[in-house]
Amino acid sequence: MSATDYRDFYRGRQVLVTGALGFIGSNLSRALADLGAHVLAVDSLLPDYGGNLFNLAGYEDKVRINIADVRGHGMEYLVRGQDILFNLAGQVSHIDSMVDPFTDLEINCRSQLWILEAVRKSNPGLKIVYAGTRQVYGKPMRLPVDETHPLNPTDVNGINKISGEFYHLVYHSVYGIRSTSLRLTNTYGPRQLIKHNRQGFIGWFIRQAVRGEEIQLFGDGQQKRDFDYVDDVVDALLRAGAMDAADGEVFNLGGEAPVALLDLAKMLVEIAGRGGSYRLVPFPADRKKIDIGDFYADTTKIRKTLGWQPGVALRDGLARTLDYYREHARHYL
16 A cells, blocks of 8 residues: 555545544545545544544435444444444543543453454454554653653543554454554634644634633643644544555654744734733643643654655634534533
8 A cells, every 4th residue: 555545545445443432533534435435434422532423414414423332342243244344432631641540441451452452353363453542651761752751640631542543553463453542632623622722722822813712821831732733643543454564553643843832822913813912821730740841743654664644734723623612612612
C-alpha cells in the first residue's frame, strides 16, 4: 500500500469504530463513509465523555450506529465480519483519572482486553488501530520526544493508556493480531467536547474564545505544546489502518512547531475578535502535580514510515474550529 492510494483502500471495506460518537471517532467515521467504507459506529454514550449524537448529523443513512459498551461479550458479535477496527473508546480526562482511578482502569484497561479477546476469538484477521496518547511519556527528559523516550506518566490515565497500548502490542506479537498505536498529542477541531474543562485545556480555551470570555493561563503561560487539527489526526489513522508497515508499531503524532500557551491564547482572542481576553493565574495545586511542562513530539518515524505530516496550520485550524462552534453552539455549549 503506497502513501498515495491508502484512501482508496477503504472503499467497500467493513470498518468498526469504537468511541465513534466522540470527537475524533465521529470525524473519522464521517471520513470513512465519504471514502465508501461500510462503517459500524459503536459508542456507549456515557455522560461527560464526549459522545454526542449530533456529531454524526447528516450521516445517519451512511453510518450504522450501535449504542453499546465495549466491556462485555457483545464485542464478539460486533467484531465479526469487520476488516478494520479503529479503537478510540477511552476515558481521556487526566483529572478524572486521579479523582476516580477505578473507572479509568475499567475503560482504559479492562475494556481493551474485552476488545482484544473478542478479536482473538471471533476475528483474528482483523487489523486494529489504537488511539494512544503522548501522556505515556510524562515529563520529558529531552525534547522533542521520540518513540524511544522512557515512559513515565504523571497520572493514572497515562498508566492505563500505556497498558491499553501494550495489550495491543502483546496480542500482535503473541497471537499475530495486526495492531498499531498512534500516540496522539493535543488534538483540536470541530465536534470536540467543550462543555467542561476536564478533557484538556485546548477545548476549554476554544469554548472561552467562542463565548468572548477570559482565558485563564496557569503559571507564566510559557509552557510549550504541539497541536494537531482533527482532520490531520484522521489522516494518520487512515494511513495506519491501510498500511502493513504500521503493524506492531507505535507512532508519535505532533504539530509543525511547538507553541507557548500564552501565544495560543493571544491567537484565539485575536481570531475570535469578540472582546475576549486572557490572564495569567497561579497553578491550582491538583493540576501543578500532574503538569508536565513543555512537550512536543518528534514525528520523524510516522513521516518516514507512513508518509504522514500535519497539513492544517494552527491559525487556520483554530479559525475553522471557532466557526464550527459558533454555528452549532447549542449542541456543544
